[in-house]
Amino acid sequence: MSSGTAQDVDRNPMNERLLRAQDVSEQRMLLSLATPALLMIVAIVLIPVGWLFYLSFIGNDGQLSLEHYQKMVEYKSYARVFVTTFQVSILTTLLCILIGYPLAYFLAMLPQRMAGFFMLAVLLPFWTSLLVRTYAWLVLLQKNGILNDFAISAGIWETPVKLVHNMTGTLIGMAHIMLPFLVLPLYGAMRKIERDMMHAAANLGATPIQAFWKIYFPLSLSGMVAGSLIVFVLCLGFYVTPAVLGGGRVVMVATQITAILENQFNWGAASALGVVLLVATIVILYLAGRFLKLDVALFGKS
Amino acid sequence: MSHLSQKTQRVRTTILAAGLAAATTLATGIVSAKPITVVSWGGSYGAAQDAALFNDASKNSGIAINRESGASMSKTCLQVQSGSVTWDLVVTGSGGAASAAAQGCLEKIDYNVVDVSNFYPNLYTDYCVGSDVFATVMSWNTDKYGEPGSPGAPKSWADFWDVKKYPGTRAYRANNVDGALEPALMADGVPPEKVYEVLSTKEGMMRAINKIRELKPHIAVFWGSGAQQAQLMKDAEVDMSTGWNGRFDNAKKDGAKVGYTFNQALLDYDCFAMPKGAPNKDVAMKFLAEISKAQYQANLPFHITYGPTNKKAYEVTTAPKELLEALPSHPKNVPMMLPVSLDFYAKHRTEALELYMELLSE
Numbered sequence: 001m002s003s004g005t006a007q008d009v010d011r012n013p014m015n016e017r018l019l020r021a022q023d024v025s026e027q028r029m030l031l032s033l034a035t036p037a038l039l040m041i042v043a044i045v046l047i048p049v050g051w052l053f054y055l056s057f058i059g060n061d062g063q064l065s066l067e068h069y070q071k072m073v074e075y076k077s078y079a080r081v082f083v084t085t086f087q088v089s090i091l092t093t094l095l096c097i098l099i100g101y102p103l104a105y106f107l108a109m110l111p112q113r114m115a116g117f118f119m120l121a122v123l124l125p126f127w128t129s130l131l132v133r134t135y136a137w138l139v140l141l142q143k144n145g146i147l148n149d150f151a152i153s154a155g156i157w158e159t160p161v162k163l164v165h166n167m168t169g170t171l172i173g174m175a176h177i178m179l180p181f182l183v184l185p186l187y188g189a190m191r192k193i194e195r196d197m198m199h200a201a202a203n204l205g206a207t208p209i210q211a212f213w214k215i216y217f218p219l220s221l222s223g224m225v226a227g228s229l230i231v232f233v234l235c236l237g238f239y240v241t242p243a244v245l246g247g248g249r250v251v252m253v254a255t256q257i258t259a260i261l262e263n264q265f266n267w268g269a270a271s272a273l274g275v276v277l278l279v280a281t282i283v284i285l286y287l288a289g290r291f292l293k294l295d296v297a298l299f300g301k302s
Numbered sequence: 303m304s305h306l307s308q309k310t311q312r313v314r315t316t317i318l319a320a321g322l323a324a325a326t327t328l329a330t331g332i333v334s335a336k337p338i339t340v341v342s343w344g345g346s347y348g349a350a351q352d353a354a355l356f357n358d359a360s361k362n363s364g365i366a367i368n369r370e371s372g373a374s375m376s377k378t379c380l381q382v383q384s385g386s387v388t389w390d391l392v393v394t395g396s397g398g399a400a401s402a403a404a405q406g407c408l409e410k411i412d413y414n415v416v417d418v419s420n421f422y423p424n425l426y427t428d429y430c431v432g433s434d435v436f437a438t439v440m441s442w443n444t445d446k447y448g449e450p451g452s453p454g455a456p457k458s459w460a461d462f463w464d465v466k467k468y469p470g471t472r473a474y475r476a477n478n479v480d481g482a483l484e485p486a487l488m489a490d491g492v493p494p495e496k497v498y499e500v501l502s503t504k505e506g507m508m509r510a511i512n513k514i515r516e517l518k519p520h521i522a523v524f525w526g527s528g529a530q531q532a533q534l535m536k537d538a539e540v541d542m543s544t545g546w547n548g549r550f551d552n553a554k555k556d557g558a559k560v561g562y563t564f565n566q567a568l569l570d571y572d573c574f575a576m577p578k579g580a581p582n583k584d585v586a587m588k589f590l591a592e593i594s595k596a597q598y599q600a601n602l603p604f605h606i607t608y609g610p611t612n613k614k615a616y617e618v619t620t621a622p623k624e625l626l627e628a629l630p631s632h633p634k635n636v637p638m639m640l641p642v643s644l645d646f647y648a649k650h651r652t653e654a655l656e657l658y659m660e661l662l663s664e
Contacts, residue, residue, distance in 0.1 A: 077660035084663070143522075143539050165523045165539075248476030248524020251663045259477035263655055265379045265405060 049278070056272035068272035078256070078273070082280065085252045088170060088242065089235035093182075095175040096231050100182040101224065107183075108190035119187070126180040134244045137173045138164060141245075165247025173245040174235060181234060182227035189223025229285070236281055253277050337366035338390040338582045338589055341373040345529065346552055350605030351393070351433070358601075359592040365585055375399065378577045379407040387579045390586035393433060397480050397647045399575045403429035404648060409576040409583060416591040420614040422631070424641060430573035431594055432611030434602060435631035437569055437639060438481040441535060441550045441562035442542040446470060450561040458566050459489035462542055463513070465520050470541030472517060473534050476524030479651065479658040481568050484640060485544065486513035488566050494640040501646060501654075511657050515664070524662065535560040547630055551607045569630060569639040571611060603629055 059065030072078040103122070107115045125133060140146050141164035148160040163169055193216060201211035239254035246252075253273055260270045340356060342348040348371055360367045370389070375398040381387045394402070402408050408429040418426050425432035440462045447468055448455040456468055462485065475482045487497050487506070490513045500506035522540050525531050531545030532553035550562050574590055576583065592598075596614035603609070603621045609631025610616065616626065626632055630639070647654075 071656070075656050075660050077656070077663040080663040142537060144537060162522070243526065247522065248526060248662065251659075255477065256659070256663075259655075259659060261376050262374065263401075263478050264652060265376045265402065265407075 052271045052274055052278075055267050056275045058268050060266070060268065068269045069276075071269065072272065072276065077251075081251050081253055081256045082276070084250060085236060085277070086280075086284075088167075088174065088238075088250065088252060089232050091171055092174040092178055092235050093228050093232045095171060096178050096182040097224065097228060099175065100179055100186060100227070103179075104183050104186040104190055104223075105220075107187050108193075115187075122180050122183050125176070130177060130240055133177060134173055134241045137169065137176070137245060141169050141172065164245055166249055167246070169245040169247070170242045170250045173241045174238065177241060178231045178234060181230045182224075185227040185230070186220065186223040189226075190220050193219045233281065233285075236277060336582060336585075337368040338586045339368045339370060339388060340391045340586075340589070341370045341389050342393040343373055344371040346606060347528075347548075350602060350608075353605050354601035355433075355593045355598045359589065359595075359598055363589060363592045365589045365592070367589065375402040375407070375575075378402060378575070379405055382407045382578045385579075387577045387581060389577050390580045390582050391574050391576055391590060393572060394430065394575050395480065396427075396430070396432075396571050396573055396642065396644055397651070399427070399430040399573055400644045400648050401651060402575065403427070407578055409578050409580055411576070411590070412587050415587045416594055418594065418612075420596065420612050421594075422611060422613060425571050425611040426573070427644070430575040431590060432571045432573045433593075434599075434606075434608035435569065435571045435611060435629070436608045437547045437564060437567040437630035437635075438544060438642075439547045439550070439562040439564060439567040440485070440542060440544055441531075441560050442468075443470075443535065443538055443540075443559055444561045445538075445559045446541050450563050455561070455563075456542070457563060459485040460491075462544075463489040463517055465517070468542065470520075471522035471539075472520050473523045473525050473531070473540040473543035473545075474514070474517075474521045475544060476526045476662065477659070479655045480647070481544070481570065481642065482514070482658055483507065483510040483654060484568055484642075485566070486510040486517075488640075489513060494566060497640060498643040498646045502650060507650070507654060507657060511661050514658075515661055518661070518664075532556075532558070548607045551628070564630060564635045565638045567630070567639045568642050569636065570642040572608075573611075 056068055057064055057066070059067045107118055107122075110118065138145075142148070143160045143162070145164070147163065151157050152160065163172070197215050197219075198211050201215050202208070206214065237254055238252065239258065242250050242252045243255055243258075246255075257270045257273050260266050260273070342351050348369075352369065356367060356369060359365075373393045375392070375394050378389065378392050378394075379402055381389060399408065410428055411426070411431055416431055418431065421432065422435075425435065440456065440459065442456055444450075447470075456462065461468060462472065483501055484497050487500055487510050488494060490509060492500050501510060523530075523534060525534060525543065525545065528546050528549040531543055532549045534540050534543055535545075535550065536553050536556060536558040538559070547562060547564070547567070550558075550560050554560050574593070576586060576590070580586055594612060596610070596612045596618050599610035599612045599615035600619035600621070602615075603619065603625050607625075607628055607630075609629035610619075611631070619626070627634055629635070
């Protein structure tokens with residue numbers, strides 16, 4: 001009873017009512033402030049996506065129908081195209097982590113000014129046209145390309161190795177183009193990690209490797225997850241690089257959509273592909289979120 | 303009362319506008335002062351049409367034109383379906399025109415205006431008028447397999463498929479089935495004149511698909527454009543490729559070691575089509591009539607090795623004999639080739655495309 005006095009004051013019905021009223025008005029304020037942004041989202045995201053869903057259920061005769069989805073089950077190419085798309089996206093993300101993590105770590109360890117200089121090396125290609133970089137890889141990797149010519153004249157291999165117009169070339173090109181999207185958020189996260197923490201860990205007897213895995217890595221995880229997500233999602237809808245470097249052998253969803261639009265003018269079928277990709281992506285991100293606890297990594301919630 | 307006056311006002315405005323239009327026509331002596339929009343493809347193709355057809359025809363007829371690039375039947379259909387047509391004449395492949403027409407995207411050609419009496423009979427339809435004749439051929443690296451016509455050089459689709467006799471890599475069409483199935487059947491021993499008959503059955507289509515599947519391990523690249531065909535042969539990235547004859551001639555001019563044969567090639571044509579509801583329909587039809595005349599088509603071979611659709615162009619052209627004999631539509635070459643059947647594509651294109659895309663995704 002004696003301990004209840006403070007709570008009794010809080011529970012005073014007068015106060016409670018006032019507080020609630022204040023709460024509601026504050027929420028209304030926030031909502032009204034957010035209205036323009038919300039309207040914008042409805043106008044430029046929800047309506048077009050809704051239209052996309054609607055189109056995908058309209059058959060070639062203009063009636064409501066499931067024919068576009070039936071065709072995706074009937075012909076195995078659609079399933080294969082989705083598998084290829086996710087395969088390329090996952091592999092590219094992994095490659096980016098493999099290359100990007102040490103790179104970001106290296107940049108974060110450098111003094112600010114030096115890091116800025118090396119950051120330019122990451123950013124400069126980022127500002128160059130995507131198409132130019134893709135074709136540059138084609139010139140480098142093709143059968144009589146610079147890399148093959150060099151390797152043959154240096155005696156590293158004897159006959160031209162097939163480096164492009166296949167999955168290898170696609171992954172090389174995509175990893176190069178996606179790398180900055182991983183390195184930038186990761187570098188930001190790493191810069192925020194206090195160096196003293198590592199010193200403290202060492203002081204408490206951790207070996208450098210232990211200190212890295214127990215302290216540094218978990219603290220850098222939010223940046224890595226954010227970067228990986230950006231890379232993965234961008235890869236899913238990628239068109240130019242797989243189309244050029246895949247040599248028609250790596251067919252991703254975007255390629256298939258172009259083929260359908262260019263050859264059949266079939267907006268319904270193309271929309272249906274877009275819808276399936278969107279839904280599949282949401283499901284995968286949701287599952288990944290549950291198993292990897294993405295929100296913890298991303299926003300530090302627990 | 304205000305309603306009535308509004309109506310009179312509108313009538314008056316219309317009359318005024320009509321009067322003005324008439325006055326402009328009289329004053330300039332031109333059919334219309336408003337330029338029509340003519341859309342073609344970029345690169346050497348559009349440039350050749352500008353030089354041979356559009357510029358001179360515009361000057362002689364007094365019809366001002368607004369030239370755009372990026373012609374595509376899907377964009378045309380999009381304009382028609384969204385009710386905002388800005389194009390008047392659009393270049394397209396014959397097959398693309400047929401599907402766009404089937405979707406109701408094209409205006410019927412008025413053959414009272416466009417004179418096709420000297421055209422080859424299969425090079426115009428209700429919805430498009432042939433602009434040039436091209437061939438889908440097999441090309442090869444001449445360093446590797448020899449100059450065309452020399453002993454041992456590839457001669458037929460069977461040779462294209464014969465990786466023992468002609469070891470090396472191949473390139474084939476990506477993302478589009480047009481002209482992709484016929485060579486496979488000829489390679490499998492079907493005589494050219496029977497190809498479309500066989501292809502029109504499900505078994506025949508599967509036979510072609512299976513034949514391509516057999517070659518697939520040797521197909522290093524699936525090309526997506528004419529520019530890519532030329533580039534692949536220039537870089538010697540592949541040893542043999544299918545493609546359009548004009549592109550290989552251009553690559554050869556640029557120094558590529560490439561040769562091709564018209565034997566068993568697919569004879570096809572590009573054409574001009576008019577989007578349904580084109581803003582300047584009547585004037586554009588007159589312009590189409592103008593550019594279809596032999597005098598303009600006669601100049602086309604100077605700029606690209608694609609043949610005229612108007613037979614009379616052969617009589618009035620000043621092009622040398624060798625150049626004319628290199629054109630796909632030359633009477634000497636036509637009998638070697640298989641004319642592409644629009645009827646087959648109208649009926650079976652969707653199914654064929656699904657099967658081909660399935661093969662490509664394997």
